[in-house]
Amino acid sequence: MFTKxxxxxxxxxxxxxxxxxxxxxxxxxxxxxxxxxxxxxxxARERVRVALRNAGYxxxxxxxxxxxxxxxxxxxxxxxxxxxAIGILCGLEMIPQELVSDCCFLGxxxxxGQLRPLPGILSCTYAAREEGLKRIFVPMENGQxxxxxxGITVYAxxxxxxxxxxxxxxxxxxxxxxxxxxxxxxxxxxxxxIRGQWLGKRAAMIAAAGGHNLLLMGPPGAGKTxxxxxxxxxxxxxxxxxxxxxxxxxxxxxxFKPAQGRITERPFRxxxxxxxxxxxxxxxxxxxxxxxxxxxxxxVLFLDELPEFKRECIEVLRQPLEEHRIVISRLYGNYELPAxxxxxxxxxxCPCGYYPDRNRCSCTPDxxxxxxxxxxxxxxxxxxxxxxxxxxxxxxxxxKGKRNxxxxxxxxxxxxxxxxxxxxxxxGWLLNAQIAASSLDKYCVFTEAGAQTLSKSFxxxxxxxxxxxxxxxxxxxxxxxxGAELIGEEHVKEAVMYHAxxxxxxxxxx
Amino acid sequence: MPWxxxxxEIMADSYDAWLTASVTVLKHIELLLKLFGSAEGxxxxxxxxxxxxxxxxDTEREKLTxxxxxETRCSIxxxxxxxxxxxxxxxxxxxxxxxxxxxxxxxxxxxxxRLPGEDQPAIAIVGSRRASVYGENSAAYFSEALSKRxxxxxxxxxxxxxxxxxxxxxxxxxxxxxxxxxxIGNPYPKENWQLYRSMRELxxxxxxxxxxxxxxxxxxxxxxxxxxxxxxxxxxxxASEKSGTLITVDRGxxxxxxxxxxxxxxxxxxxxxxxxxxxxxxxxxxxxxEILEDLSAIYPGFFANSQASCQLSFDFSNDxxxxxxLSKNSTNCDFTLARDEKVVYSLCRLDEKxxxxxxxxxxxxxxxxxxxxxxxxxxxxxxxxxxxxxxRVRG
Numbered sequence: 025m026f027t028k029x030x031x032x033x034x035x036x037x038x039x040x041x042x043x044x045x046x047x048x049x050x051x052x053x054x055x056x057x058x059x060x061x062x063x064x065x066x067x068a069r070e071r072v073r074v075a076l077r078n079a080g081y082x083x084x085x086x087x088x089x090x091x092x093x094x095x096x097x098x099x100x101x102x103x104x105x106x107x108x109a110i111g112i113l114c115g116l117e118m119i120p121q122e123l124v125s126d127c128c129f130l131g132x133x134x135x136x137g138q139l140r141p142l143p144g145i146l147s148c149t150y151a152a153r154e155e156g157l158k159r160i161f162v163p164m165e166n167g168q169x170x171x172x173x174x175g176i177t178v179y180a181x182x183x184x185x186x187x188x189x190x191x192x193x194x195x196x197x198x199x200x201x202x203x204x205x206x207x208x209x210x211x212x213x214x215x216x217x218i219r220g221q222w223l224g225k226r227a228a229m230i231a232a233a234g235g236h237n238l239l240l241m242g243p244p245g246a247g248k249t250x251x252x253x254x255x256x257x258x259x260x261x262x263x264x265x266x267x268x269x270x271x272x273x274x275x276x277x278x279x280f281k282p283a284q285g286r287i288t289e290r291p292f293r294x295x296x297x298x299x300x301x302x303x304x305x306x307x308x309x310x311x312x313x314x315x316x317x318x319x320x321x322x323x324v325l326f327l328d329e330l331p332e333f334k335r336e337c338i339e340v341l342r343q344p345l346e347e348h349r350i351v352i353s354r355l356y357g358n359y360e361l362p363a364x365x366x367x368x369x370x371x372x373x374c375p376c377g378y379y380p381d382r383n384r385c386s387c388t389p390d391x392x393x394x395x396x397x398x399x400x401x402x403x404x405x406x407x408x409x410x411x412x413x414x415x416x417x418x419x420x421x422x423x424k425g426k427r428n429x430x431x432x433x434x435x436x437x438x439x440x441x442x443x444x445x446x447x448x449x450x451x452g453w454l455l456n457a458q459i460a461a462s463s464l465d466k467y468c469v470f471t472e473a474g475a476q477t478l479s480k481s482f483x484x485x486x487x488x489x490x491x492x493x494x495x496x497x498x499x500x501x502x503x504x505x506x507g508a509e510l511i512g513e514e515h516v517k518e519a520v521m522y523h524a525x526x527x528x529x530x531x532x533x534x
Numbered sequence: 535m536p537w538x539x540x541x542x543e544i545m546a547d548s549y550d551a552w553l554t555a556s557v558t559v560l561k562h563i564e565l566l567l568k569l570f571g572s573a574e575g576x577x578x579x580x581x582x583x584x585x586x587x588x589x590x591x592d593t594e595r596e597k598l599t600x601x602x603x604x605e606t607r608c609s610i611x612x613x614x615x616x617x618x619x620x621x622x623x624x625x626x627x628x629x630x631x632x633x634x635x636x637x638x639x640x641x642x643x644x645x646x647x648r649l650p651g652e653d654q655p656a657i658a659i660v661g662s663r664r665a666s667v668y669g670e671n672s673a674a675y676f677s678e679a680l681s682k683r684x685x686x687x688x689x690x691x692x693x694x695x696x697x698x699x700x701x702x703x704x705x706x707x708x709x710x711x712x713x714x715x716x717x718i719g720n721p722y723p724k725e726n727w728q729l730y731r732s733m734r735e736l737x738x739x740x741x742x743x744x745x746x747x748x749x750x751x752x753x754x755x756x757x758x759x760x761x762x763x764x765x766x767x768x769x770x771x772x773a774s775e776k777s778g779t780l781i782t783v784d785r786g787x788x789x790x791x792x793x794x795x796x797x798x799x800x801x802x803x804x805x806x807x808x809x810x811x812x813x814x815x816x817x818x819x820x821x822x823x824e825i826l827e828d829l830s831a832i833y834p835g836f837f838a839n840s841q842a843s844c845q846l847s848f849d850f851s852n853d854x855x856x857x858x859x860l861s862k863n864s865t866n867c868d869f870t871l872a873r874d875e876k877v878v879y880s881l882c883r884l885d886e887k888x889x890x891x892x893x894x895x896x897x898x899x900x901x902x903x904x905x906x907x908x909x910x911x912x913x914x915x916x917x918x919x920x921x922x923x924x925x926r927v928r929g
Contacts, residue, residue, distance in 0.1 A: 223889045223922060226900040380886065380920045382666045383803045389664065389693045412922035414888035517908035518901050
């Protein structure tokens with residue numbers, strides 16, 4: 025008899041429906057599987073056969089044909105095991121077809137019939153709900169994760185026997201109720217901990233407010249990492265949809281712990297500089313695993329020791345920095361992953377780290393130049409703010425004034441972001457850093473003095489047209505932080521200062 | 535027959551150029567000339583005779599006996615003609631008289647652009663290749679002030695102090711001369727290529743090595759004797775304990791030149807050499823005027839015609855009044871300094887200060903301080919030599 029069971033296949037961070045079609049009929053006994061299957065899907069044949077027998081349902085001498093449709097989509101992973109087992113039982117008319125028509129099955133089977141957890145359950149549950157399915161059956165460990173989706177009933181089982189008995193009506197099972205342990209986020213790292221570094225703090229705040237990428241330069245111990253780690257804390261709280269997007273990503277990557285509920289904290293990803301290009305961008309042989317840039321979505325991607333990263337590893341950032349997504353092409357298809365992050369990079373000014381302190385730094389000008397040239401112009405073009413931190417030790421006595429806490433800064437940043445999202449309501453972006461070049465004239469309006477200052481510095485410093493646009497975006501954010509409608513002289517002056525590296529970055533040292 | 539003489543002269547020149555491009559050690563050139571009479575003699579000398587000369591290095595022997603030396607000679611001479619390089623031979627007309635003080639005058643020198651005049655004062659400005667901001671700013675100040683008064687600035691076209699000294703003298707009445715440790719057309723370091731090109735147009739380049747000779751490290755100490763010989767005094771801006779600059783100073787002393795040194799803080803490694811020189815009797819200078827006074831004793835009348843000095847003596851204790859005076863008197867730029875700018879300017883020093891330090895000292899907010907610094911930078915009073923670090927520009 026022919027039967028159809030709903031299941032799902034992960035594609036990027038979303039899932040697409042897959043129909044498991046099973047036909048049981050006369051012929052040479054055995055299980056035949058078709059539908060563009062990867063090796064681990066084909067192996068399901070043995071897992072399902074043995075698991076069914078060990079659960080007390082040995083296969084009769086029938087020919088079983090399994091098709092996973094759409095048949096031109098590459099199927100990977102072990103999520104179809106449970107759907108196949110249920111499909112075979114329906115085909116044998118042991119479970120009535122009507123009972124499973126609004127159900128979706130996900131789960132890997134062990135030979136003893138045990139159900140094993142899978143990554144990406146959250147995305148799958150969303151997709152099932154979108155498909156109009158009423159019930160989803162998942163392994164026990166994934167129950168809480170699936171239960172986070174409202175509007176679909178979630179059943180979680182430990183092994184195959186339980187699932188079968190549930191449908192036979194011999195055992196009752198209650199749907200999983202979501203348990204949230206959402207703890208209020210406590211900021212362990214506060215801006216108030218940082219003494220001095222006013223320039224760095226100011227730059228961090230502007231970066232957070234307008235979504236501008238930031239480069240911190242400075243000698244070892246200047247506090248680059250300390251500053252960067254505190255940036256997620258001054259970004260406004262995640263919206264519900266951002267939080268779900270993030271949870272999906274972490275679920276697909278297998279990094280999600282359901283006990284914590286959906287992710288409500290902005291991520292801070294700090295990959296080591298030995299990271300490989302696929303590790304950064306996402307990839308891997310089969311299903312693309314989200315890379316660091318995707319895991320940093322809606323948060324901060326911190327690249328410490330930027331010049332030490334492999335060149336290709338930094339170059340892969342180009343597309344995501346422009347488009348806030350990454351498309352990974354693999355043999356079996358293209359996968360699009362979100363990658364909308366704030367880039368914060370840190371580096372030493374020279375290989376030894378102490379330039380321009382000539383008493384400590386003994387790097388030759390050529391070495392400094394080569395060190396800095398490891399970062400391509402293309403990446404520098406995408407960094408809006410550059411500041412150099414000093415390693416001047418500030419004693420308590422010298423920085424007596426009240427230091428702003430992260431909560432205070434966060435409020436200012438949130439206010440500034442609300443202003444921006446209102447302004448760009450009808451546009452396809454949210455932040456100043458993302459203003460399209462064609463709309464710059466519309467949104468970046470200067471006072472007369474401001475326009476004069478801008479054109480003067482444009483001429484005297486020899487800015488490129490691209491840099492001119494970036495300064496306009498940056499001064500827009502500075503004016504927004506100031507609550508100014510028009511961009512004034514002082515805003516432009518400050519914005520220009522953050523671009524001093526432009527000339528200095530590749531200058532002749534010595 | 536005049537054309538025949540001219541032809542012979544050209545031939546002789548090309549043999550000379552070939553010799554200096556093949557052998558870069560002056561002593562070896564002298565010995566070869568003594569043995570074979572002339573460069574042409576060396577060129578046509580039997581191979582086994584040259585092979586037997588034990589003082590030559592292997593590469594030199596190889597170059598002198600190379601099968602394609604005829605082609606090398608032609609291409610070198612071709613390069614000289616095409617690039618407008620003049621060759622000056624020892625004892626001939628035009629050979630700098632200043633080299634008379636040398637025991638080991640170069641056999642042949644190659645010049646692009648122009649040399650300082652025989653009756654023009656010249657000062658060598660030398661210093662560390664890894665200069666501090668203080669050093670760079672001081673070098674710029676001295677070089678500009680001196681060259682504006684007609685003094686030629688001599689240096690070695692290296693990174694750091696040398697480069698800054700040349701750059702700030704370009705286009706001024708005094709002009710500038712760079713003396714290379716390699717052949718013309720192959721300057722070192724490559725980073726100064728832009729400077730090298732403008733030096734050819736607006737200043738001068740001199741080398742005792744044949745065109746395109748690569749920069750070898752043994753050339754540079756040897757080259758330094760020419761820098762000091764070409765100048766009337768040597769001004770050392772910054773030098774560490776074992777700096778190559780000190781070689782120039784030693785050669786200068788042998789040649790009887792005045793040594794000037796810029797003092798520095800005792801804790802700065804880069805000022806160690808200078809402070810030591812002062813201890814040993816070098817003249818401590820803080821103002822270009824002091825050097826000009828000495829020079830006017832050697833060249834009486836030279837400075838009489840040039841315009842009165844635009845003396846800008848910087849008294850650090852009295853900055854704000856100075857700025858006020860500037861804003862009243864100055865005609866060449868819009869010196870209306872706001873209060874913030876005055877405060878910030880008075881806090882800036884010749885060596886760089888970080889933005890945060892200025893902020894702490896001035897008590898201004900980030901936007902206010904950045905606006906003040908922007909204005910000071912636009913007026914040319916302050917320079918952001920390294921990102922987020924600010925220093926005064928002098929002069």
